[in-house]
Amino acid sequence: MxxxxxxxxxxxxxxxxxxxxxxxxxxxxxxxxxxxxxxxxxxxxxxxxxxxxxxxxxxxxxxxxxxxxxxxxxxxxxxxxxxxxxxxxxxxxxxxxxxxLVMTGRLDGFATPKSADVVVSDVPLPGWWELAAQPDPTPAQRHVLTSGPVVGFGVVVRDGEVLAAVRGAVVGELLHVARLAVRPEARRLGLARRLMGGLAAWGLDRGATTCALQVAEHNRAAISLYGSLGCAEHHRxxxxxxxxx
Known part of the structure; x- marks a missing residue:
């Protein structure tokens, strides 16, 4: 560790x-x-x-x-x-x-095979900004979210609509996961889990073995999700x- x-x-x-x-x-x-x-x-x-x-x-x-x-x-x-x-x-x-909390876990514990509705792209797809930040991002938002050595923008798309979004960045053997969001009307359908599985597979393909997530302690839903994927608290x-x- x-x-x-x-x-x-x-x-x-x-x-x-x-x-x-x-x-x-x-x-x-x-x-x-x-x-x-x-x-x-x-x-x-x-x-x-x-x-x-x-x-x-x-x-x-x-x-x-x-x-x-x-x-x-x-x-x-x-x-x-x-x-x-x-x-x-x-x-x-x-x-x-x-x-x-900073939570960590092994990617091979929850990576899933590629599926048609989960896409991880090198550039934000239409609809990604709306969920992950705002439709018209500021220069600072663009810099923070699109810069980095290896960055991927994950989405779940159904019927042409982005229902969930996430950002991943690979630094060495670490996949940093952030900005996971699901449209309110699409929650409780397992989309966040599917998206995390696709992002984990993307990270493995780029040399990452573990992930890290920085989660506010009051965000119990996210902590529960990441815990169910095998991630555990590393420190705070x-x-x-x-x-x-």
Whole structure:
């Protein structure tokens, strides 16, 4: 099993921010406010500075890019106590949830044979944007969702309509899975499971062996789905903000 730092770095590579600047082993990221992951400082490893000074760099970077200074902190990691001692607090008001699980699993445990209604394409098919983000994506959304070394856009199409969508990105042997969505009228039909099976097969074909999913702790339906596919919690992270924010 991959270590926490290695897994977090691969997940960050799979979700490219518009700006990604190193601070020692930390990564300062900004992407026009689109998602917490792409607009926070990844605090794994040693920033090369005392925590208080490193967090001042986080504040300066975020301010210069017009985003809220935010730290992405692994629960129980060495940085956590330092961030708290510096006067930061867990962002309980974060739109996507303050705390998330990182779940991992083997792709060969749920990959399924190709089927006519499940398609994974190198470019977003018509209807993908509407489900995965919005019909008219911003430049930041386009960058985060379409950039990366190997990216696939999965859909379930029936009668010419996209009923489910997902994004996959392969980084080394890891398939990062995100933006899984199913139209409300098509839920409880097993489409998410079928789509995940097709994406897993796509990832296996491109050298991936395991998957990672970052899921808000309140998203019990997604956690249950991924658990039923053989994925389990690897670790958790939280978003922290300054008490002055």
């Amino acid at each position: 991959q270590g926490v730092t290695e897994l977090e770095l691969r997940c960050a590579d799979a979700w490219p921010a518009l700006v990604d600047r190193p601070l020692g082993q930390w990564r300062l990221r900004a992407a026009g406010g689109f998602t917490g992951r792409a607009n926070s400082a990844l605090t794994t490893g040693d920033p090369g500075l005392p925590i208080v000074d490193a967090l001042a760099e986080v504040v300066g970077f975020a301010t210069s890019h017009g985003i809220t200074p935010t730290a992405h902190v692994v629960v129980g990691a060495p940085a956590e106590a330092g961030v708290e001692a510096a006067g930061w607090r867990v962002d309980v008001d974060h739109p996507g949830g303050a705390e998330s 992270y939280r978003y922290w903000v300054s008490n002055q924010a």
